[in-house]
Every structure is written in structure tokens, then in C-alpha cells.
Amino acid sequence: MIFEERLKRHHDELRWLYMELYNNGDMFAELCENLHDFAVKRDTELMHLDLEREQNPDWFRGNDMLGMMLYIDNFAGNLKGVQDKLPYLSSCNVNCIHLMPFLESPKGRSDGGYAVADFRRVQPELGKMEELAALAKACHREKINLCMDFVMNHTSEDHEWAKKAREGDGEYMSRYFFFADPSIPQAYDRTVPQVFPTTAPGNFTRLEGTEYHVMTTFYPYQWDLNYRNPRVFNEMMYNFLYLANQGMDIIRIDAVPYIWKELGTKCRNLPQVHTIVRMMRMICEIVCPGVLLLGEVVMEPEKVVPYFGTVEKPECHMLYNVTTMATTWHSVATKDIRLLKKQMDIVNGLPKDYLFLNYLRCHDDIGWGLDYGTLENWGMKEVDHKRFLNQYFTGRYGSSESRGELYNDDPVTQDARFCGTTASMCGVESALYEKDEEKLQKAVRMDLMLHAYMLTQSGIPMLYSGDEIGQLNDYSYKEDEDKKADSRYIHRGKFQWYLARNRKEKGTSQEQIFSGLSKLEEIRRSRDVFRSDAAVYTYDVKDDSILCILRENEEERFIGIFNFSDEAGTAWMEEPGVFQNLITGEELELVNVIVPGHDFVWASRKK
Numbered sequence: 001m002i003f004e005e006r007l008k009r010h011h012d013e014l015r016w017l018y019m020e021l022y023n024n025g026d027m028f029a030e031l032c033e034n035l036h037d038f039a040v041k042r043d044t045e046l047m048h049l050d051l052e053r054e055q056n057p058d059w060f061r062g063n064d065m066l067g068m069m070l071y072i073d074n075f076a077g078n079l080k081g082v083q084d085k086l087p088y089l090s091s092c093n094v095n096c097i098h099l100m101p102f103l104e105s106p107k108g109r110s111d112g113g114y115a116v117a118d119f120r121r122v123q124p125e126l127g128k129m130e131e132l133a134a135l136a137k138a139c140h141r142e143k144i145n146l147c148m149d150f151v152m153n154h155t156s157e158d159h160e161w162a163k164k165a166r167e168g169d170g171e172y173m174s175r176y177f178f179f180a181d182p183s184i185p186q187a188y189d190r191t192v193p194q195v196f197p198t199t200a201p202g203n204f205t206r207l208e209g210t211e212y213h214v215m216t217t218f219y220p221y222q223w224d225l226n227y228r229n230p231r232v233f234n235e236m237m238y239n240f241l242y243l244a245n246q247g248m249d250i251i252r253i254d255a256v257p258y259i260w261k262e263l264g265t266k267c268r269n270l271p272q273v274h275t276i277v278r279m280m281r282m283i284c285e286i287v288c289p290g291v292l293l294l295g296e297v298v299m300e301p302e303k304v305v306p307y308f309g310t311v312e313k314p315e316c317h318m319l320y321n322v323t324t325m326a327t328t329w330h331s332v333a334t335k336d337i338r339l340l341k342k343q344m345d346i347v348n349g350l351p352k353d354y355l356f357l358n359y360l361r362c363h364d365d366i367g368w369g370l371d372y373g374t375l376e377n378w379g380m381k382e383v384d385h386k387r388f389l390n391q392y393f394t395g396r397y398g399s400s401e402s403r404g405e406l407y408n409d410d411p412v413t414q415d416a417r418f419c420g421t422t423a424s425m426c427g428v429e430s431a432l433y434e435k436d437e438e439k440l441q442k443a444v445r446m447d448l449m450l451h452a453y454m455l456t457q458s459g460i461p462m463l464y465s466g467d468e469i470g471q472l473n474d475y476s477y478k479e480d481e482d483k484k485a486d487s488r489y490i491h492r493g494k495f496q497w498y499l500a501r502n503r504k505e506k507g508t509s510q511e512q513i514f515s516g517l518s519k520l521e522e523i524r525r526s527r528d529v530f531r532s533d534a535a536v537y538t539y540d541v542k543d544d545s546i547l548c549i550l551r552e553n554e555e556e557r558f559i560g561i562f563n564f565s566d567e568a569g570t571a572w573m574e575e576p577g578v579f580q581n582l583i584t585g586e587e588l589e590l591v592n593v594i595v596p597g598h599d600f601v602w603a604s605r606k607k
């Protein structure tokens with residue numbers, strides 16, 4: 001039987017790693033039995049998909065993937081609503097949707113759904129588990145992939161394990177980090193940085209009415225799970241497989257660098273984390289080989305890349321291109337592409353089988369994780385520069401038209417992050433407010449230029465729902481008791497269907513962005529030169545505001561030129577041959593190309 005074959009392929013390594021971490025043969029045997037049960041329970045259609053994908057392991061590496069992340073309630077009310085809206089998503093060229101967290105999570109203590117109280121129950125307002133499975137089937141009929149989060153670092157304090165632990169049940173206390181002696185939490189705090197220094201300071205929470213402190217790296221109601229306990233690992237793997245079996249194509253492993261803790265360390269990216277992710281990858285390949293793992297590692301490149309594992313021992317199938325995202329916005333503010341060029345060179349130098357998920361915005365804040373070593377050589381100091389970026393994007397610097405808010409403004413480290421939608425950051429919000437048509441055109445141009453740049457990169461582009469129509473910041477979270485302390489809700493507003501209708505009204509900002517994006521997506525999808533295996537280089541065009549990218553395969557040479565300045569500039573270059581402007585269809589020569597402010601060129605020629 002196929003399960004036995006798949007198990008056999010990985011058994012020795014899986015057992016080795018498991019024993020190294022847990023040294024518990026009985027628990028390993030139990031894990032294997034459960035893997036078998038989940039494998040045979042898998043729906044026949046999913047089993048077919050598994051086989052198909054096993055035979056074509058590069059199925060997700062083409063140039064035809066386009067993702068969108070969305071909140072079920074904001075976008076369509078509930079799961080059924082999302083199913084009804086699949087035609088809209090297809091009209092956006094989207095063939096992969098990431099449903100933001102939707103499992104049961106206590107109201108007001110949910111961290112946007114990232115505090116899960118029951119891994120096997122959908123939040124009742126959003127629907128039922130059967131509806132999730134039905135949505136997955138409907139997606140598969142439309143050739144759409146479905147992605148969900150697996151929040152494995154912590155559970156909600158309302159999870160049944162947490163409730164039992166709070167009641168003093170030792171078995172369950174051992175699934176978390178409980179300390180009666182306050183000196184241990186204090187010792188951890190000496191080396192562990194804080195994720196939410198303002199909204200949820202510290203890494204521990206004193207449990208009222210008890211003598212205990214429990215580890216809470218994120219919010220106080222998110223209790224960190226203790227993966228030293230094999231019961232935690234096994235049970236969480238069963239939850240993972242249960243969710244995979246609802247028909248998921250991609251599972252995003254949330255906050256993965258944090259899952260192993262060790263006193264005296266930063267409790268991030270410890271070697272055991274990689275052991276666990278490697279085991280998850282094997283478990284996937286044994287039970288549900290059609291499922292991909294997307295790791296959420298919001299860190300500098302040296303920390304991110306190890307999560308791909310090695311060729312023989314792969315870990316995640318894909319990871320977020322987070323530094324490129326943050327550096328893109330840095331380039332917007334400074335109008336200086338040198339760091340972005342450097343960052344692109346780093347990414348382009350990585351093995352082609354490392355697949356990145358590219359994005360401009362997501363549901364989280366933008367942390368200014370830049371290469372400050374390099375910036376300092378150019379006279380930009382970390383603290384000052386972060387302050388400048390935040391001033392710029394809140395519209396308080398020079399002629400900046402950007403709008404948005406700070407996030408976790410830490411008075412000690414001065415390390416505020418930033419929240420806002422792409423369109424508001426590009427100036428669409430202020431232009432519409434001022435009813436200034438010229439400013440609006442500039443803002444729309446910048447928005448499209450940034451998307452064009454994002455779509456030029458290798459990997460999977462992931463749009464943030466609303467960005468396809470230039471949705472603006474939503475300030476209504478300030479009136480909601482449960483949300484007002486967390487400014488990430490500024491870019492988590494309800495999808496504005498009444499504005500989405502404008503996408504068909506010529507001349508509206510919605511139409512310009514929507515049709516501009518569609519054009520780019522169609523070009524990307526129809527040309528092999530956008531595949532991840534194409535060669536990609538940056539090109540020095542002697543202007544620090546203009547980034548030039550070359551993509552090349554055997555048939556075609558593609559050139560993308562992006563002007564990050566608001567003024568026209570010249571890309572000093574001399575490319576032999578006649579190119580075609582892919583947007584207008586016209587022929588052009590790439591000799592000292594003049595690019596208007598915040599505009600771009602997509603050109604190509606057959607070889």
C-alpha cells in the first residue's frame with residue numbers, strides 16, 4: 001500500500017529525529033499509527049491530487065500562481081460567502097487564497113484569530129468545518145489552491161488544555177511553560193526580546209489567583225506550547241493532519257521560529273525548531289504529499305533561508321520574502337534603490353529551488369528589518385532611519401503623501417513598526433481626501449509600479465485583499481473596544497464591495513489599479529521568462545533611484561525598469577536589439593531610457 005511505501009521512505013530519519021528530541025519509542029509508535037489513520041481517512045480526490053503532485057513535484061513553481069490573502073468575514077461574511085465569491089477571485093486572476101485565521105478563538109482575546117481555542121472547530125459566525133471542506137472542493141474545481149494557518153507556537157488561554165492547566169492539572173501544565181518561581185521568567189526575560197513591547201510587554205503572564213507565571217511570547221492570552229513534551233508534538237501533528245485533510249493545499253506555519261525555548265537564549269530559531277519542521281515535512285510527505293508548507297519567518301535573510309532545509313532534507317516549501325518587502329518600502333521613502341538592488345542580488349544568488357512568496361503588504365505591520373550595516377556606510381543610522389521611515393509613512397516628512405499609523409512604538413528601543421494599506425501608503429488616500437486629481441494619478445502610478453516590481457520577482461506573488469482596488473486605511477477599529485489597541489486593524493478593514501464595482505468604471509482609481517494589475521498578471525502568467533527557474537540579475541543604470549532587473553531564459557530577454565523617484569529619470573543603458581513594451585505593445589529601444597516619476601517599463605525581446 002502506498003502509505004507503507006511513503007512511510008518507509010522517511011521512517012528511519014523520522015525515527016532518528018524523534019528519538020533525538022524525545023527518546024520515547026512508545027510515543028513514536030503512536031505517532032506512526034496515527035499517521036496511518038489520517039492517511040487512510042484522506043478523501044479520494046485529495047489522494048488523487050497527492051499522487052499527481054508527487055509525480056510533478058514542481059507543480060507550484062510555475063509563473064501561473066497568484067495568491068491573495070483575505071479575512072473571511074471582511075471579504076464575504078462567512079465561508080459560504082467566500083465560496084459564492086470565487087468567481088470574483090478568479091476574475092482577479094487569483095488561483096491561491098490564504099484564508100486568514102478562522103478557527104475558534106475568543107472574542108476580544110483573539111489576536112486576529114491567532115489565539116486558537118479549538119483546532120478542530122471553525123469560529124461559529126464563519127461557518128462549520130464541513131463548509132471549509134466544501135469550500136476546498138469548490139476551489140479545487142476552479143483550480144484554486146487553499147491556504148490556512150497552523151498556529152502551532154501557542155494556544156488560546158481558552159483551549160481545553162490551557163483550562164485544565166490553569167486548574168492545576170499537572171499533565172496539562174506540562175504542555176505549557178509554568179513557573180512558580182519568578183526568578184525563572186526573569187532569567188528568560190534577560191535574553192528573550194519582546195514581540196509586542198507596547199501592546200503586550202514581557203514574555204510571561206502572571207496567572208491571577210495562582211502562584212504561576214506562564215510563558216506568553218505574544219499576547220498574555222496566547223500561551224506558548226512546550227514542544228519538549230512529546231504529547232504536545234504528537235497532538236499538534238494530529239491537529240495539523242486533521243486540518244490538512246479538510247482539503248488544504250498550503251499550510252502556513254505561523255511564528256515558526258519561536259516554537260522551541262531554551263533558557264539563556266533568545267528563544268528563536270533554535271536547532272530543535274529545524275528538527276521539528278523537518279519532521280513536519282516528512283509527516284506531510286507520508287500522509288498528504290499534496291500539501292505545501294509555508295513558513296512564517298519574519299526575520300533577516302540569514303535566519304530565513306535555513307528554513308528551506310537542504311536538498312536532501314528539505315523543510316518548508318516556501319517562505320516569505322520579508323526583507324525584500326521591507327526594503328521596497330525603504331526605497332519608496334528614500335527614493336534610493338541601492339539597498340534594494342543589493343537585497344535582490346542576495347535573493348537572486350540563492351539556489352533556484354528556494355521559492356519565495358513575494359508581497360507588498362499583508363495583515364501584519366511592516367517591521368523595519370533592514371540591512372543597517374550597509375545603511376550605516378551610507379550615513380543612515382538605525383534608530384534615526386527607523387524614525388525617518390515612520391515619519392515618512394505617517395505623512396509627516398517633507399512632501400510625503402503617505403498615510404498610516406505606528407505599531408508598537410517602543411520608547412526604549414525607539415523601534416516602532418508601521419501599519420497601513422498599499423494604496424494609503426502610496427498617497428491614494430490623501431489625494432482622494434484632497435480631491436486632487438494630479439496627486440491621485442501620481443499615487444496610482446506608484447501603486448502600480450510597486451506591484452509591477454513585486455510581480456517581476458521570482459516566486460509566488462501574494463496580493464493582500466483590497467489592494468486590487470486600492471483599498472484605503474480603515475480607521476473604524478478605533479471605535480471597537482476589542483481592536484482599538486492594535487493598529488494592525490487599520491489595514492484589516494471590510495472589503496468595500498461598493499467601491500469594487502468601480503473597477504469597471506473607466507477612470508476611477510479602482511479601475512486604474514484593477515485593470516493595471518490584471519494586465520501585469522496576465523503578462524506574467526503568459527511568459528515563461530517569469531518562471532522561477534529563469535536567470536535573474538539586477539542591472540546598474542547609473543541612477544540611484546532607478547532599479548533595473550533582467551530576467552532571461554533561452555528564448556527571451558526581459559527587462560523591468562522601476563523609477564522610485566517622483567521625478568523623471570534616465571536609466572543609462574544600451575541594450576542591443578528591438579524590444580517590445582509589454583504594456584503598450586509598442587516597439588522600443590532600450591538606450592538611455594527616460595522613465596517618468598514612479599513609473600516603470602516592462603519590455604522584452606525574443607532571442
Ligand code: GLC
Nearest residue numbers: 111112114151218254255364
Ligand atoms: C504571526 C501572525 C501575527 C500574530 C502572531 C502570533 O506572526 O502573522 O498576526 O500576531 O503570529 O500568532
Ligand code: GLC
Nearest residue numbers: 195255296298299364365367
Ligand atoms: C513579529 C514576529 C512575527 C509576527 C509579527 C506580528 O514580526 O516576528 O512573527 O507576525 O511580529 O506583528
